[in-house]
Amino acid sequence: MPTLDIRDLEVHYAIKGGSLQALAPVNLTMHDGDFVVALGASGCGKSTLLNCIAGFLPPSSGEILLDDKPIVSPGADRGVVFQKHALMPWLNVRDNVALGLRFGGMDTSKRDAIADAKLALVGLEKYGDRAVYELSGGMQQRVGIARALASDPALLLMDEPMGALDAFTRETVQEILLHAWQASNKMVFFITHSVEEALFLGTRLIVMSPSPGRISHVYNDVPFSRQFLAHGDARKVKSEPEFIRMREEVLAIIHHREAAHV
Ligand code: ADP
Numbered sequence: 001m002p003t004l005d006i007r008d009l010e011v012h013y014a015i016k017g018g019s020l021q022a023l024a025p026v027n028l029t030m031h032d033g034d035f036v037v038a039l040g041a042s043g044c045g046k047s048t049l050l051n052c053i054a055g056f057l058p059p060s061s062g063e064i065l066l067d068d069k070p071i072v073s074p075g076a077d078r079g080v081v082f083q084k085h086a087l088m089p090w091l092n093v094r095d096n097v098a099l100g101l102r103f104g105g106m107d108t109s110k111r112d113a114i115a116d117a118k119l120a121l122v123g124l125e126k127y128g129d130r131a132v133y134e135l136s137g138g139m140q141q142r143v144g145i146a147r148a149l150a151s152d153p154a155l156l157l158m159d160e161p162m163g164a165l166d167a168f169t170r171e172t173v174q175e176i177l178l179h180a181w182q183a184s185n186k187m188v189f190f191i192t193h194s195v196e197e198a199l200f201l202g203t204r205l206i207v208m209s210p211s212p213g214r215i216s217h218v219y220n221d222v223p224f225s226r227q228f229l230a231h232g233d234a235r236k237v238k239s240e241p242e243f244i245r246m247r248e249e250v251l252a253i254i255h256h257r258e259a260a261h262v
């Protein structure tokens with residue numbers, strides 16, 4: 001069973017005249033099927049944490065283990081989705097999804113079959129032959145999710161992937177992501193600014209605070225994504241009294257802290 005284990009992770013950036021501590025010791029363990037959402041104001045170290053898990057940034061101290069092996073570089077066991085999709089405009093949708101597999105040396109028919117299966121997972125099975133620029137922003141982001149899933153990673157890393165989408169599209173992509181998560185049972189580490197999005201998607205919420213970045217609050221066993229997957233009605237979930245109560249509680253934590261910094 002894949003496990004991610006973050007132990008006493010600290011990051012210090014070298015800046016002019018000294019160093020900036022972006023992460024105080026962070027500890028976090030994730031298992032198969034965990035959907036962890038990191039929430040918090042700008043600058044509290046969310047992207048720094050994700051970039052360390054992705055292997056883009058080395059820890060200053062501490063370590064991150066994926067299946068007991070230290071993460072020292074990017075790898076096919078982690079799929080990454082950013083706010084900006086970074087698809088290749090000269091490749092069609094299928095070839096974009098299959099690109100990493102092509103670099104890995106897989107033959108065409110095999111990687112096309114995998115790409116088509118991942119496209120079906122995000123509801124784009126009819127779009128494999130289309131050019132990327134023919135697709136809407138929401139569809140392009142779904143292609144990005146399919147691409148991140150193509151190498152069958154243990155862990156999906158998503159840094160504000162819905163940030164550039166309009167509200168309606170965002171809700172649709174959230175629902176598609178939950179279905180893809182349910183079908184693949186991956187670990188997901190997801191960053192957002194939206195409390196509502198965090199509660200709707202995550203099985204666990206970590207609220208981070210700045211200077212230096214750290215985890216200040218943890219909500220385990222958040223039930224709403226599984227409720228949505230059981231009955232398929234997102235509006236019903238988001239209007240439940242318990243959803244609204246938690247939303248206001250988390251908003252109060254974040255706003256109270258921001259007010260203290262203004
Ligand atoms: P978030 O994603 O929560 O907005 P970041 O992880 O991007 O936060 O940043 C955390 C802190 O580290 C901020 O104070 C930011 O200015 C600083 N920081 C981020 N990247 C760098 C860098 N490459 N060099 C120096 N400081 C950085």
Ligand code: MG
Binds near residue numbers: 046047048
């Ligand atoms: Mg960020």
